[in-house]
Amino acid sequence: MSPAITVVGYGPAAHRLVQRLHHHGHRGPVTVFGGEPQPAYNRAQLLSVLDGTLPSGALALGPLPPGTEVRTGSRITAVDPGRRLLRDGDGGVHPYEVLVLATGSRPVLPPLSGAGDRRLPDIRVPHTLPGAEPVDRGPVVVVGGGLRGTETAYALGRAGHEVTLVHPGARPMHRLLDDRAGTLVTALLGEAGVAVETGRRAVAVEPGKIVLDDGRLLAAGTLLLCTGSEPDTVLARTARLAVGRGIVVDDRLRTSDPHIHALGDCVEAPARHATLASAWDQADALARTLSGGDGRHEPAGQVVVRPRLPALAALGPLQALDDPGDDEQVVLSDPAGGRYGRLVLREGRVRAGVLVGLPRAVATVGRLHAEDRPAPPDRLALLLGNDEEYANSAELPDTAVVCQCNNVTKKDLHEACRQGARDLPAIAAATRATTGCGSCTALVRRICESAAAS
Numbered sequence: 001m002s003p004a005i006t007v008v009g010y011g012p013a014a015h016r017l018v019q020r021l022h023h024h025g026h027r028g029p030v031t032v033f034g035g036e037p038q039p040a041y042n043r044a045q046l047l048s049v050l051d052g053t054l055p056s057g058a059l060a061l062g063p064l065p066p067g068t069e070v071r072t073g074s075r076i077t078a079v080d081p082g083r084r085l086l087r088d089g090d091g092g093v094h095p096y097e098v099l100v101l102a103t104g105s106r107p108v109l110p111p112l113s114g115a116g117d118r119r120l121p122d123i124r125v126p127h128t129l130p131g132a133e134p135v136d137r138g139p140v141v142v143v144g145g146g147l148r149g150t151e152t153a154y155a156l157g158r159a160g161h162e163v164t165l166v167h168p169g170a171r172p173m174h175r176l177l178d179d180r181a182g183t184l185v186t187a188l189l190g191e192a193g194v195a196v197e198t199g200r201r202a203v204a205v206e207p208g209k210i211v212l213d214d215g216r217l218l219a220a221g222t223l224l225l226c227t228g229s230e231p232d233t234v235l236a237r238t239a240r241l242a243v244g245r246g247i248v249v250d251d252r253l254r255t256s257d258p259h260i261h262a263l264g265d266c267v268e269a270p271a272r273h274a275t276l277a278s279a280w281d282q283a284d285a286l287a288r289t290l291s292g293g294d295g296r297h298e299p300a301g302q303v304v305v306r307p308r309l310p311a312l313a314a315l316g317p318l319q320a321l322d323d324p325g326d327d328e329q330v331v332l333s334d335p336a337g338g339r340y341g342r343l344v345l346r347e348g349r350v351r352a353g354v355l356v357g358l359p360r361a362v363a364t365v366g367r368l369h370a371e372d373r374p375a376p377p378d379r380l381a382l383l384l385g386n387d388e389e390y391a392n393s394a395e396l397p398d399t400a401v402v403c404q405c406n407n408v409t410k411k412d413l414h415e416a417c418r419q420g421a422r423d424l425p426a427i428a429a430a431t432r433a434t435t436g437c438g439s440c441t442a443l444v445r446r447i448c449e450s451a452a453a454s
């Protein structure tokens with residue numbers, strides 16, 4: 001007999017969990033409480049709504065299996081693990097048998113004095129659909145030049161907005177990139193028309209303006225706060241679960257209470273940047289466990305971050321870049337050509353690296369790293385993308401994972417093409433490739449074109 005499962009949070013992790021429960025044969029009742037008014041959507045693609053590339057409806061994750069009870073706009077405010085009860089914001093009480101927390105992450109916001117005046121700029125946090133509505137009041141000031149803020153400023157600059165990026169670090173994405181890579185990224189932002197204010201914080205807002213910590217004023221019609229996020233552990237704390245940076249779980253995604261599991265961005269994770277791929281991996285593992293199988297979950301050891309800027313990648317652990325010790329290092333620096341690559345290798349395998357302006361290396365080194373395969377002996381050819389074995393998609397091995405978010409291999413794509421999927425929407429419907437962060441879209445298209453041609 002399948003247990004009754006109650007899920008709190010209705011983001012990508014919860015959505016995939018419920019789908020996979022059905023797939024693995026769970027037939028007990030499933031209830032989902034979602035705090036946002038709309039059904040689950042792909043949060044990783046919010047930037048495409050903000051810059052006007054996609055309509056908000058395109059982010060919808062689709063219906064859940066029949067029989068799932070979904071309560072949107074219903075925020076759970078407390079868990080009573082002793083009596084196995086949930087309380088919602090309207091005073092409702094809901095018993096549970098097995099509880100899954102999928103409460104995701106919440107933004108960390110800076111103190112800004114002066115907020116509250118209606119003549120102020122449109123102040124938004126692009127973490128939810130309402131916060132990511134297309135920008136219609138310029139100029140735009142993006143506060144926070146970490147991964148998301150830099151991507152946001154670049155996308156809006158490319159979309160023709162007047163944008164300034166304000167960042168307290170010495171260079172954009174300073175926790176992810178080294179100095180030389182950061183300098184090239186600043187140049188890329190400049191090419192997209194983005195002015196960059198490094199070493200500065202926004203401290204206050206005034207009508208039509210942002211005040212910087214050196215007293216200067218920046219004109220602003222829209223202020224976007226991209227100042228980071230953290231696991232949302234508010235609900236877990238009401239149940240007195242073990243919580244560190246996120247909710248602590250074991251390799252079966254069990255919390256410190258045997259009747260409560262957790263997954264997605266709300267759990268304590270080894271990687272600094274939570275990803276869709278990891279939330280979806282966890283969803284599959286937990287669905288197997290809750291359907292009576294063995295759903296042991298191993299966090300992915302290799303971190304690959306591909307910001308939405310051209311030909312840019314950071315491969316972790318990033319401390320290895322700061323302190324490579326006795327590891328082999330390969331460096332290619334061509335500032336005039338906007339190209340820079342630095343790899344740290346141990347026993348012939350890429351341990352960490354940063355790549356800018358080297359599109360082929362981003363694809364090939366990223367895959368070598370993700371699959372923990374040995375690098376070819378000609379390291380420079382690898383960085384320049386001239387290595388014969390890895391140079392283009394036609395030579396990728398069948399087992400190469402092309403869409404990391406959904407774990408789709410080249411072989412899966414060929415199979416979908418063989419079965420009649422001819423364009424990207426059909427490929428996406430058949431394999432889910434491209435439906436995560438979207439960074440594999442160009443490669444998926446090339447593989448499918450070459451499969452169709454042959």
Ligand SMILES: Cc1cc2nc3c(=O)[nH]c(=O)nc-3n(C[C@H](O)[C@H](O)[C@H](O)COP(=O)(O)OP(=O)(O)OC[C@H]3O[C@@H](n4cnc5c(N)ncnc54)[C@H](O)[C@@H]3O)c2cc1C
Pocket residue numbers: 008009010011012013014033034035036042043044045046047074075076077102103104105126127148232235263264265266274275276277279405436437
């Ligand atoms: C702007 C942005 C860009 C991103 N880009 C990428 C990317 O390019 N690649 C990538 O891999 N990842 C990216 N991510 C991360 C990715 O979106 C997350 O890893 C993913 O959304 C995690 O899914 P989740 O379901 O765990 O959490 P979330 O998506 O945060 O969903 C959690 C849901 O739970 C709800 N909730 C919380 N508490 C309660 C409660 N008490 N009661 C009811 N409901 C509750 C929340 O309202 C929310 O709807 C990005 C994230 C953001 C914000």
